[in-house]
Amino acid sequence: MYPSRFKYESPKTIAEAIKLLDAGKGEAKILAGGQSLVPMLKLRFAFPEQLVDINNIPGLDYIRFDADGSLHIGALVRHEHLEKSVEITNRQPTIAAAAPLVADPIVRTRGTFVGSVCHADPQGDWAATMIALHGYLVVQGPKGKRNIDMKDFVLGPYANALNYNEIAIEAVIPAPKGVARGGYLKLERRVGDFATASVAVSLDMSSDTVLGAGFALAGVGGKTIDANEAASALIGQKLTDATIAKAAALVAAKAEPRTDHRGSAEYKRHIIETFVKRILIANSEQKVA
């Protein structure tokens, strides 16, 4: 399978990349890890006139916790960088739990976190994670930078809120008021498969009280599902059997699963509810400093 013909540029700066996108008037596409785009080029689901390869722009591969506790992930951070980061393991449990479950270990050496969020695959793990973490993207275009909140970013399957001449330069996860807790669970038929159903949960805890929470789902709808409303069942409360059951039911109600070769709709909804419970129970059993 060969891609159709395209022009290729590999700029050294973000400004140059934006200029190329702008000149492309919607026919130019960013190439990041290429682990979704190159397969799509080969299948000719995508046939851009021009690729703008951002892999040679220096300084975009940072994972940084700022002094205020916010987490910044640059556009060239690969899935495996997150999987191996000690800081992520220690401070951001939702991302730490999801990282080893994205694709397979070889795809993870190339694919990027930000590219995956931009790709907005309904089964993608990172868009769901970002929604549950109440994150936002910093994007840059010809007129400068703006932030796009994750709740406004995913417009549909493979559709995001970027203009054709904008690049997502980093993902930001706001600081927790207390301690960041949470988790990620995914049911897959085999390693590297996309999710049959997966659940991202973020918790912001002070001692054993929930200050904030977030929920999002992948694989159980036409797009990434924002289930953050379910946080209302937990905020200001402790994680008890009753609050956990209520939150899990609210999250499961948000799922829009369809029966397919990966399982029945009913089964997938049941998995979602079970996964939410498992993650919350695991967090209720952890002693919070």
Add this chain to the structure above:
Amino acid sequence: MSSLYEEIKSAPASDIPVRQITVNVNGEPRTANVEPRLLLVHLLRQAFKLTGTHSGCDTTNCGACTVLFDGRPIKSCTMLAVQAEGHNVETVEGLASASELNPIQEGFKQEHALQCGFCTPGMMMAAKALLEENLNPTEDEIRWALSGNLCRCTGYQNIVKAVLWAAEKMRAELN
């Protein structure tokens, strides 16, 4: 011959420049003129005639095309050849020296870790990446590291044993 590489040599689209790229393959600089849409796996196999790197699924699933790119394993069917410009690529042909097999190759031989051999180059390159990071992997760690590589013949058991064998030999060589 109507391989893409030949096609590209004979019919470059007028508005798409063919570029000359130089890639460091198994320690040697190699140069080719390529159109941007050429995949790395085709550059290796068709331009450089390094046919040890296999193309299995062509959909980024099987890992038969795994090579090391600046030391990390990648699926060469999912990278453009132009992206390798100036980078180091290691293929299975780079494993053995003139007189000696690499311990990973020896391990595959000792433990009967292949049948048809189609997946073997990718398996060995993925194993090399693992052993460069961790010379004392557990069986679980090996299975995990090779989970992006599919084998339709062996049932994996002997592949895992082969990597354990190689790790032991490489540790012994260090001492």
